[in-house]
Amino acid sequence: MFELDIRSRKPIYEQLVERLKELIITEVLKIDEQLPSVRTLAQQLTINPNTIQKAYRELEIQGYIYSIKGKGSFVSAANDSQNTEKLHKVKNDLIKLLSEAMYLGVTAEELITIIEEIQASIGGGIEHDQN
Amino acid sequence: MFELDIRSRKPIYEQLVERLKELIITEVLKIDEQLPSVRTLAQQLTINPNTIQKAYRELEIQGYIYSIKGKGSFVSAANDSQNTEKLHKVKNDLIKLLSEAMYLGVTAEELITIIEEIQASIGGGIEHDQN
Amino acid sequence: MFELDIRSRKPIYEQLVERLKELIITEVLKIDEQLPSVRTLAQQLTINPNTIQKAYRELEIQGYIYSIKGKGSFVSAANDSQNTEKLHKVKNDLIKLLSEAMYLGVTAEELITIIEEIQASIGGGIEHDQN
Amino acid sequence: MFELDIRSRKPIYEQLVERLKELIITEVLKIDEQLPSVRTLAQQLTINPNTIQKAYRELEIQGYIYSIKGKGSFVSAANDSQNTEKLHKVKNDLIKLLSEAMYLGVTAEELITIIEEIQASIGGGIEHDQN
DNA sequence: GTGGTCTAGACCACG
DNA sequence: GTGGTCTAGACCACT
Numbered sequence: 001m002f003e004l005d006i007r008s009r010k011p012i013y014e015q016l017v018e019r020l021k022e023l024i025i026t027e028v029l030k031i032d033e034q035l036p037s038v039r040t041l042a043q044q045l046t047i048n049p050n051t052i053q054k055a056y057r058e059l060e061i062q063g064y065i066y067s068i069k070g071k072g073s074f075v076s077a078a079n080d081s082q083n084t085e086k087l088h089k090v091k092n093d094l095i096k097l098l099s100e101a102m103y104l105g106v107t108a109e110e111l112i113t114i115i116e117e118i119q120a121s122i123g124g125g126i127e128h129d130q131n
Numbered sequence: 132m133f134e135l136d137i138r139s140r141k142p143i144y145e146q147l148v149e150r151l152k153e154l155i156i157t158e159v160l161k162i163d164e165q166l167p168s169v170r171t172l173a174q175q176l177t178i179n180p181n182t183i184q185k186a187y188r189e190l191e192i193q194g195y196i197y198s199i200k201g202k203g204s205f206v207s208a209a210n211d212s213q214n215t216e217k218l219h220k221v222k223n224d225l226i227k228l229l230s231e232a233m234y235l236g237v238t239a240e241e242l243i244t245i246i247e248e249i250q251a252s253i254g255g256g257i258e259h260d261q262n
Numbered sequence: 263m264f265e266l267d268i269r270s271r272k273p274i275y276e277q278l279v280e281r282l283k284e285l286i287i288t289e290v291l292k293i294d295e296q297l298p299s300v301r302t303l304a305q306q307l308t309i310n311p312n313t314i315q316k317a318y319r320e321l322e323i324q325g326y327i328y329s330i331k332g333k334g335s336f337v338s339a340a341n342d343s344q345n346t347e348k349l350h351k352v353k354n355d356l357i358k359l360l361s362e363a364m365y366l367g368v369t370a371e372e373l374i375t376i377i378e379e380i381q382a383s384i385g386g387g388i389e390h391d392q393n
Numbered sequence: 394m395f396e397l398d399i400r401s402r403k404p405i406y407e408q409l410v411e412r413l414k415e416l417i418i419t420e421v422l423k424i425d426e427q428l429p430s431v432r433t434l435a436q437q438l439t440i441n442p443n444t445i446q447k448a449y450r451e452l453e454i455q456g457y458i459y460s461i462k463g464k465g466s467f468v469s470a471a472n473d474s475q476n477t478e479k480l481h482k483v484k485n486d487l488i489k490l491l492s493e494a495m496y497l498g499v500t501a502e503e504l505i506t507i508i509e510e511i512q513a514s515i516g517g518g519i520e521h522d523q524n
Numbered sequence: 525g526t527g528g529t530c531t532a533g534a535c536c537a538c539g
Numbered sequence: 540g541t542g543g544t545c546t547a548g549a550c551c552a553c554t
Contacts, residue, residue, distance in 0.1 A: 006330075007328050007330070007336070007338070008330075009328070009329070009330070011331065011537080011538065011539090012538085012539080013538085013539090021231075025230070025231065025234045026234075047539085048539055050538095050539070051538085051539065054538090054539095083235055083236065086235055087232075087235050087236070087237065090228065090231055090232045090235060090237075091232065091237070091245070093228055094228055094229070094232055094242075094245065095245060095249065096149075096153070097221060097224055097225050097228055098225070098245065098246060098249050099153070099156050099157070099249050099253065100152070100156060100221055101218070101221045101222065101225055102246075102249055102250060102253055103156040103209075103253060104209075104214045104217055104218050104221060105214060105218070106218065106221075106222070108246050108247065108250050111225075111246050112243055112246065114222075114225065114226065114229065115229060115233075115239050115242050115243070116239065118226065118229050118230055118233060119233065119239050140537095142543080142544060142545085143544080143545075144544080144545090168525080168526065168527080169526080169527065169528095170525085170526085170527095178545085178546085179545060179546050179547070180546095180547095181545075181546075181547090182544080182545060182546080184527075184528075185544085185545090187527085188528095192323065197400050197402070198402070198526090198527060198528090199399070199400070199401075199402070199526080199527075199553085199554090200404065200526070200527045200528065200552065200553050200554085201525080201526050201527065201552070201553030201554040202525095202526060202527080202553080202554065203525090203526060203527075204526090204527075205400070207400070212347075216343075271552095273528080273529060273530085274529080274530075275529080275530090280489075283493070284489070284492070287492050287493060287496040288492070299540075299541065299542080300541080300542065300543095301540085301541085301542095309530085309531085310530060310531045310532070311531095311532095312530075312531075312532090313529080313530060313531080315542075315543075316529085316530090318542085319543090329541090329542060329543090330538085330539095330541080330542075331537065331538050331539085331541065331542045331543065332537075332538030332539045332540080332541045332542065333538080333539070333540095333541060333542080334540090334541060334542075335541090335542075340496075340497075345497050345498060348497055349494070349497050349498070349499065352490060352493055352494045352497060352499075353494065353499070353507075355490055356490050356491070356494055356504075356507065357507065357511065359483065359486055359487055359490055360487070360507065360508060360511050361415075361418065361419075361511055362414075362418060362483055363480075363483045363484065363487055364508075364511060364512065365418040365419075366476050366479055366480050366483060367476065367480070368480065368483075368484070370508050370509065370512050373487075373508050374505055374508065376484070376487065376488060376491065377491060377495075377501050377504050377505065378501065380488065380491050380492050380495055381495060381501050384492065384495055384496060404552080404553060404554090405553085405554085406553080406554095440554090441554060443553095443554075444553085444554070447553090
């Protein structure tokens with residue numbers, strides 16, 4: 001479920017954040033669903049609990065989850081004001097990356113094909129009902 | 132010209148690499164054009180020459196520039212064998228980012244518009260004529 | 263263990279890279295084995311930690327080791343895609359050097375003997391068994 | 394005749410030394426044959442005469458040529474005592490490079506084939522395929 | 525004047 | 540304690 005690459009240059013907690021974001025975005029983890037506890041996950045992945053906690057804290061800051069003391073961490077519903085912020089950032093990154101790709105010779109056609117594929121793969125399982 | 136955020140979590144040299152790549156990709160810096168010398172740029176940005184050099188070295192490894200002792204650093208022509216490698220990496224990043232963007236509500240139409248804009252801004256001058 | 267020539271024209275960090283490569287190739291350093299820490303080695307060799315780090319960074323780029331912040335540097339398993347690249351380069355160098363050697367009077371027989379010796383010294387331990 | 398890569402990381406004078414060595418080794422330049430004068434060559438290659446001179450001086454030190462004041466520079470006959478020295482160095486380099494090649498997966502058979510090809514090309518008339 | 529190497533010493537991020 | 544970034548300042552090699 002969590003494929004962490006202990007050898008990667010990318011910090012473990014970042015890998016965790018990324019992976020969990022993915023699970024939330026693809027709605028494998030549904031809204032208000034409880035995440036595994038820090039200790040459980042730490043044991044499961046045999047990594048330091050502090051690392052898990054750092055990842056959860058980061059996700060909370062980014063608005064993907066919320067934590068309730070004594071109960072646990074839960075997937076939070078998408079929040080519009082946060083989204084517009086994120087959207088801005090993502091678009092900027094996208095422009096950079098698209099520029100680089102096209103500079104390296106990817107054609108607009110190829111990119112559009114990629115977009116359509118992603119659209120298909122997301123469109124299938126995501127209903128996108130905002131709160 | 133170079134907007135460095137000294138407080139950012141992102142290392143200065145990485146910001147430099149990114150910015151210079153941008154200038155090369157958009158052909159503000161043309162092939163074989165000389166970059167500002169390590170010392171000059173360091174003075175201009177009031178950062179340490181070693182930091183500039185680290186950025187230049189990284190750009191050289193990535194194939195965007197070449198440096199000659201005693202002469203200076205120059206924009207290098209795109210290299211096919213390196214590109215195919217980079218393409219693979221860039222495409223992967225792109226898929227991740229596009230997925231995230233579309234989850235956040237960016238429509239395929241918007242993306243295509245972005246692509247067309249980029250194409251226009253790059254496509255114009257991309258003759259790649261040697262010096 | 264590390265015979266550095268501080269007076270040599272060849273940079274210290276390059277000497278280090280070369281020596282460490284040798285130790286990895288001959289499998290004195292096994293896959294996933296931890297290298298001495300930057301600071302430790304620096305103290306041992308009485309050279310600056312930055313110099314060690316530069317060597318380690320170079321080895322990482324060349325695919326011989328991987329470094330993890332907070333954990334250390336480790337020998338990495340050989341990577342095929344990088345290898346094919348390097349192979350091309352090495353073969354070219356080899357042709358040049360072999361030509362020079364044979365011009366200087368080394369016979370084909372001698373060269374073959376050398377090759378067999380190397381094969382013996384490497385071939386023995388090359389099981390590549392993960393720990 | 395001299396294909397210098399002004400963009401290469403390798404200093405120009407080193408490229409010159411290497412290329413001239415090659416011409417001497419392959420006997421394109423015969424023993425006691427006169428080399429082009431520093432000025433002529435500088436003009437021909439449109440590079441600084443100092444650079445040529447540095448290359449010639451290096452070749453003289455390595456025993457490949459000799460210079461006579463007021464007359465010019467000439468290819469020197471191979472000198473045994475120098476050769477044995479060089480042989481030692483070349484053999485060492487060769488062992489390193491062969492080790493690396495075999496570590497990267499070149500088989501002994503391939504290497505022997507390469508050796509035979511070189512032997513043929515030297516023995517015969519020298520085919521000189523550029524890298 | 526150019527890039528490249530090295531040192532000494534400080535501070536940060538990670539686990 | 541680990542690697543990574545940055546500074547300040549020195550010296551070398553090349554053109």
